[in-house]
Amino acid sequence: MERVAYMYDSSKCMGCRGCQSICKEWNDQKTDPTTFNGVYTNPPSLNPDTRMIIKFYDTFTPDPNFNFLKYQCFHCGDPACVKACPSGALFQAENGIVAFDVNKCIACGYCHSACPFGIPQIGKVINKCDMCYSRVMEGSESDKTSTPACVKSCPAGALTFGKRNDLVEQGKKKVEILKNKGYTEANLYGENILGGLGVLAILKYSPEKYGLPKEPTFPNDIGLWKGILHPLGVIMLGGAAGFVVLHRALNLGKKGGDK
Amino acid sequence: MAVKKIEKHKKNTRIFHWLHLITFIVMLWTGISLFYPWTNVLGMTFGSLRNAAFIHKYLGWFYVVLPIVYVSWNFKLFSNFFKTISTFTPEDKKWLSILGGYLHPIIKADEVPPQGKYNAGQKLLGWIIIVFSILLGITGLVMFYYALFPGLLVRTAIIVHVFCGTFLGAAVIVHFYLAAVNPTSNKELGTMLGSGMIEEDYVKHHNALWYEDLKK
Numbered sequence: 198m199e200r201v202a203y204m205y206d207s208s209k210c211m212g213c214r215g216c217q218s219i220c221k222e223w224n225d226q227k228t229d230p231t232t233f234n235g236v237y238t239n240p241p242s243l244n245p246d247t248r249m250i251i252k253f254y255d256t257f258t259p260d261p262n263f264n265f266l267k268y269q270c271f272h273c274g275d276p277a278c279v280k281a282c283p284s285g286a287l288f289q290a291e292n293g294i295v296a297f298d299v300n301k302c303i304a305c306g307y308c309h310s311a312c313p314f315g316i317p318q319i320g321k322v323i324n325k326c327d328m329c330y331s332r333v334m335e336g337s338e339s340d341k342t343s344t345p346a347c348v349k350s351c352p353a354g355a356l357t358f359g360k361r362n363d364l365v366e367q368g369k370k371k372v373e374i375l376k377n378k379g380y381t382e383a384n385l386y387g388e389n390i391l392g393g394l395g396v397l398a399i400l401k402y403s404p405e406k407y408g409l410p411k412e413p414t415f416p417n418d419i420g421l422w423k424g425i426l427h428p429l430g431v432i433m434l435g436g437a438a439g440f441v442v443l444h445r446a447l448n449l450g451k452k453g454g455d456k
Numbered sequence: 457m458a459v460k461k462i463e464k465h466k467k468n469t470r471i472f473h474w475l476h477l478i479t480f481i482v483m484l485w486t487g488i489s490l491f492y493p494w495t496n497v498l499g500m501t502f503g504s505l506r507n508a509a510f511i512h513k514y515l516g517w518f519y520v521v522l523p524i525v526y527v528s529w530n531f532k533l534f535s536n537f538f539k540t541i542s543t544f545t546p547e548d549k550k551w552l553s554i555l556g557g558y559l560h561p562i563i564k565a566d567e568v569p570p571q572g573k574y575n576a577g578q579k580l581l582g583w584i585i586i587v588f589s590i591l592l593g594i595t596g597l598v599m600f601y602y603a604l605f606p607g608l609l610v611r612t613a614i615i616v617h618v619f620c621g622t623f624l625g626a627a628v629i630v631h632f633y634l635a636a637v638n639p640t641s642n643k644e645l646g647t648m649l650g651s652g653m654i655e656e657d658y659v660k661h662h663n664a665l666w667y668e669d670l671k672k
Contacts, residue, residue, distance in 0.1 A: 281611075284493055284505055303490070303509035306602040310610035418611050426615060430491060430622035437626035441633035449559055 200274070200293035201333065202361035203348050204368055204397040208375060209355035210265040212237075214251050216347035216356065220269075223329065223346035224248060243268070245320025249347065257402055266398070266407045267347075267356075269326035270295060270316045274392025281311035281419050286323060290334075293361065293395045296327040313391065313413035328395065364397055371399050382406075391415060461653040462670065464573070466533060472526040473648050479519050484625050486512040491618055513600060520593040540574055541582040547665075548576035558634070570664035577634075584627050588620045595620070 221228055227246040231239055237253035249269030257264050276295045279287045286301035287308055302322040309317045317325045329345035336343035344358040357364060368385040375383035382403045387394025390413055404411045465473070486508040489498035493505060502508045527534045547569035554560075556577055557568040574582065595613035602610045636645040641662070647654045659667045 283490060301505075303506045305490070305509055306599070306610075307614065310602050310605075310607040310614075312607070315607060416607065416611060418608070418615070421615055422611075422618070426618050426622075427492070430618060433622045433626040434488075434629070437629040441630060441637070444558075444633070445637065449562060 198291040200361040200393075200395065201328075201359070202272070202293070202364050202395045202397055203328070203345060203356055203358040204364045204399065205267045206355045206357075206371060206399045207265055207267075208371075208380075208399060208401055209353050210251070210267065211353050211355075212251055212253060212263055212265045213352065215350045215352060216267060217247075217249060217251055219346045219350035220249050220326075221247070223332075226324075237263075243316065243318050243325075245318045245324050247318075248324060248326045252407065254407065257406060264401065264407075266400075266409075267396075269396070270328075271314065271387060271391075272326075272328060272395025273313075274395065275415055276392075277311040277313065277416050277419060278308035278317055281307040281422075283307060287317075290330070292333070294328045294330055294333065295395070296330040297323050297325070299323065311416055311419055313410060313416065326396075361393070361395065361397075368397050368399050375399070375401060460656040462656055462659055463652050464647050464654045464659075465652040466530075467652065468526070468530050469533060470648060470650075470652055472522070472530075475522055476526075479515060479522060480628065482515055483512060483519055484621070484628075486515075487618075487621050488625070491621070516593075516596050516600070519589075520596070523589065537582070540572060541579040544576065544579065547571065548579065551576040552580070558638070571662065571666070572669075573663055573666040575662070581627060581631055584624065588624045588627075591616060591620045592624070 220226070226248065229240075229246065231241065233239075234241065237255075238250060240247055240250065243250060249267060252266040252268050254264040254266070255261065272293060272295045274293060276287070276289055279289050279295060283305060284301050284303045286299070286303070287295065287297045289295050299322045302319075304319050304322055306319050308323060309315060309319060317323050329347075332345060333343055340349065342349055348356040348358040357367070365385070365388055368388070372383045372385050380401045382401070384400055384403065386398040386400050386404050386409060387396060392415075400407060485498055486502065489495055489501075489505060489508045490512060492498075496505075498508070502511055548571075550569045551571060554563055554568065556575055558577075595617040598605055598610055598613040599617060605613075634641050634644075635648070636642055643654060643658055656667075659670075
């Protein structure tokens with residue numbers, strides 16, 4: 198099946214946070230009051246009841262100027278969280294969406310530590326963006342679409358949902374336009390990193406300015422866990438058990454120091 | 457004729473050993489369930505894998521606190537024990553080279569050097585338990601507060617944790633076997649889990665150096 202994705206265009210985003218509100222609404226997430234601490238990003242970070250936030254930046258240019266980033270799970274093509282998940286709660290669907298089954302989650306937090314962005318949040322169980330998995334897979338009865346809620350809600354047209362390959366083409370063109378307009382750092386974030394992100398972002402400035410890693414890499418040490426320590430554990434525990442059974446069966450240690 | 461007996465383990469030590477034993481078994485049981493989810497039957501003991509994880513996380517606190525309480529409460533007992541396991545004599549080296557005769561005749565052992573209150577193998581186990589338990593505790597805390605630490609550190613902690621857990625599990629299997637099943641040493645079980653008393657003849661044979669100390 199072809200990978201689906203959505204693309205966020207930071208040059209079109211106006212920071213209205215309609216996507217953030219609809220995300221809460223559609224996914225039925227609790228909202229807690231927050232306090233203002235000098236930054237408009239609200240809540241200040243993702244939390245177990247908040248799957249996505251719009252981040253506000255006002256220091257990119259000398260003149261007062263807002264920049265935004267829609268921040269949530271990026272749906273890696275090569276998701277480390279899925280590999281790290283010990284209970285099989287996280288999975289990658291055929292269309293590339295990284296979703297989860299809360300009933301299987303054991304709240305160990307391994308996904309949070311495996312994620313190159315530290316995205317998954319664990320309260321009683323995991324919570325993160327699942328690209329409105331149920332909407333995309335089954336469509337929404339009420340509004341007759343099958344796009345994620347955030348994409349549906351965006352009044353500025355900053356969010357586009359579709360086949361990933363098409364979006365990449367579209368995004369590259371937009372980056373060229375931005376570069377011609379003088380945004381020399383403009384880039385399409387997520388084209389190739391981590392197996393290609395399922396959430397593409399057209400950024401006006403370099404990813405680091407937004408607090409995003411420019412070249413995040415897949416944490417290969419996760420492979421050590423299942424690849425080496427799993428069999429090693431069986432060998433040690435099974436070896437000890439086998440050893441004592443054999444010791445008894447062969448009736449060893451009778452002579453020498455012991456009667 | 458009543459058999460003459462010597463007290464080997466004090467009451468507090470025996471209570472500690474019981475509590476530690478129960479905690480350790482539950483921790484190992486739930487830990488294996490989490491490490492190998494295909495051993496679903498283990499997780500199901502506690503209803504679900506999530507319950508197993510919950511128990512593992514919160515009982516872990518008890519597993520960390522219990523030895524701290526025991527050691528600070530019975531510091532003298534512990535420092536004696538620590539002194540004992542810290543001195544490896546030439547006899548201990550010889551004991552280890554023939555594995556105490558426990559593998560006779562595969563490893564020939566016609567003479568086993570006399571041992572103190574704990575033989576070289578037990579000393580080694582003491583070290584393994586102390587070192588690996590501390591490592592399990594530290595890495596466990598990092599995993600408990602995973603959100604406060606960088607991902608790489610947490611992932612390293614997970615790797616160290618599962619290695620220590622499975623290794624300690626294997627060591628305890630051997631420990632249990634020698635103390636409870638192996639015919640030449642299974643009297644130890646009743647001593648630690650029961651009255652703390654052990655037969656004088658057994659001590660003379662197994663812990664000759666300790667017996668001499670007691671005679672003085």
